[in-house]
Amino acid sequence: MAGVYVLILCDIGNTTFHFLIDGVHKKYFLNEALPDFEEPIYFVSVNENATLKLKLSCEKLIDIKDLITFKTTYVGMGLDRIIACSGYDDAIIVDAGSAITVDIMSEGEHEGGFILPGLRNFEKIYPQISSKLDFEISLKVNLDKIPLNTKDAISYSILKSIILPIKEIAKNKRVIFTGGDGKILSQYFEHSVYKEDLIFENMRGIIDANNRIA
Amino acid sequence: MAGVYVLILCDIGNTTFHFLIDGVHKKYFLNEALPDFEEPIYFVSVNENATLKLKLSCEKLIDIKDLITFKTTYVGMGLDRIIACSGYDDAIIVDAGSAITVDIMSEGEHEGGFILPGLRNFEKIYPQISSKLDFEISLKVNLDKIPLNTKDAISYSILKSIILPIKEIAKNKRVIFTGGDGKILSQYFEHSVYKEDLIFENMRGIIDANNRIA
Numbered sequence A, B: 001m002a003g004v005y006v007l008i009l010c011d012i013g014n015t016t017f018h019f020l021i022d023g024v025h026k027k028y029f030l031n032e033a034l035p036d037f038e039e040p041i042y043f044v045s046v047n048e049n050a051t052l053k054l055k056l057s058c059e060k061l062i063d064i065k066d067l068i069t070f071k072t073t074y075v076g077m078g079l080d081r082i083i084a085c086s087g088y089d090d091a092i093i094v095d096a097g098s099a100i101t102v103d104i105m106s107e108g109e110h111e112g113g114f115i116l117p118g119l120r121n122f123e124k125i126y127p128q129i130s131s132k133l134d135f136e137i138s139l140k141v142n143l144d145k146i147p148l149n150t151k152d153a154i155s156y157s158i159l160k161s162i163i164l165p166i167k168e169i170a171k172n173k174r175v176i177f178t179g180g181d182g183k184i185l186s187q188y189f190e191h192s193v194y195k196e197d198l199i200f201e202n203m204r205g206i207i208d209a210n211n212r213i214a
Helices: A048-055 A077-086 A118-131 A150-171 A182-186 A198-214 B048-055 B081-085 B119-129 B151-171 B182-186 B200-211
Strands: A008-012 A016-021 A024-029 A041-045 A061-063 A091-096 A100-105 A109-116 A176-178 A192-194 B008-014 B016-021 B025-027 B041-045 B061-063 B093-097 B097-107 B109-117 B174-178 B190-194
Touching: A008 A048, A041 A048, A041 A077, A041 A198, A048 A061, A048 A118, A077 A091, A077 A100, A077 B093, A091 A150, A091 A182, A100 A150, A100 B016, A109 A118, A109 B119, A109 B151, A109 B200, A118 B109, A118 B119, A118 B200, A150 A176, A150 A182, A176 A182, A176 A198, A182 A192, A182 B174, B008 B048, B008 B109, B008 B200, B041 B048, B041 B081, B041 B200, B048 B061, B081 B200, B093 B182, B097 B151, B109 B151, B109 B174, B119 B200, B151 B182, B174 B182, B174 B200, B182 B190, B190 B200
Parallel strands: A008 A041, A041 A061, A091 A176, A176 A192, B008 B041, B041 B061, B093 B174, B174 B190
Antiparallel strands: A008 A016, A016 A024, A091 A100, A100 A109, B008 B016, B016 B025, B093 B097, B097 B109
16 A cells, blocks of 8 residues: 655746645745745646756656657647546547647547637737727627627627537547636536646546556 | 710728729729729718718719618628628628638528628737747648648648538638639539629629619
């Protein structure tokens, strides 16, 4: 049986060190001082300088990248997307942030994916086309009714443009949402679940699977 | 029987005077000198200053707006959209320019519509999200296959985001495309037709209908 130990996970982004320390979230801005860590830290990073900084506070950094075995023929799939998909055999994984990545897992294999603009970035296109199209998206718009004014017309278009391509490939598969707008979008899907901590959850799964093999 | 007369139509935009003189196209930039016209000109305009300039070259300007009877409960529908829809009883009318307006005509009534970003403007969002997403759209992407690289992922997403909302409301209706990207988009629709000169064609229809009543 494994002894009691503290599991420290860290998601290193372009703004913060995001820790999950035995299930408790803790964020530090990249320029903030970090405490010293006695225990090993499992991390995922998109920021090499920040990784070097964390190295000064912890002797044992373990890059989750080195523990992953993930099969795909997709060229240029980011590590965050790979981690989000890890552990799902048959599902659609949607990470709805500044961009919305949509990935398809079938029988344990990654089949491919696509990249929609995030909700706020979608909204930002319209005023760039014409000042007459400068409206904030209304999430209350009725998607079963053809719009009868410009604000509804834009909100309807943005939501349909995001929802329909996901529905088309989802068919009867479960849709896993994460990311800032994941909760909002998950409401439009019947067989869906929103997982705020999908990355950390899957990092834990990868670590566990690796410990079982070792 | 009507006598032989020259029919002059003019679409006044923000860049050009676009004439159709007895079926022949002729464009003048707004700052170019215009010839004198003896015959009346039927026009549609989004540019009041340009309309005043045309007035100096032609004594009889007839605003097509004054000849239109168009029923809709849509608030803020532009005259170009109204003209594009005029004369269709049951059809989807898609004007694919810098924005893509989609309008639904059912049993002679306008049911509403929505506004997607134009192809090029859609493409422009991605590099604004991340420099890693700076790709030109590929119109050759296979829409029946889940993408396996970033360029395809973006092209697939843009095309699906535009095509699927139109298909959803089109059902078995005919889809009439016009505008700069209308021809490209019409290829993805079975019951569709591309009409480069939809606005002029419909202006003529409005004039004819008006002459019959008069």
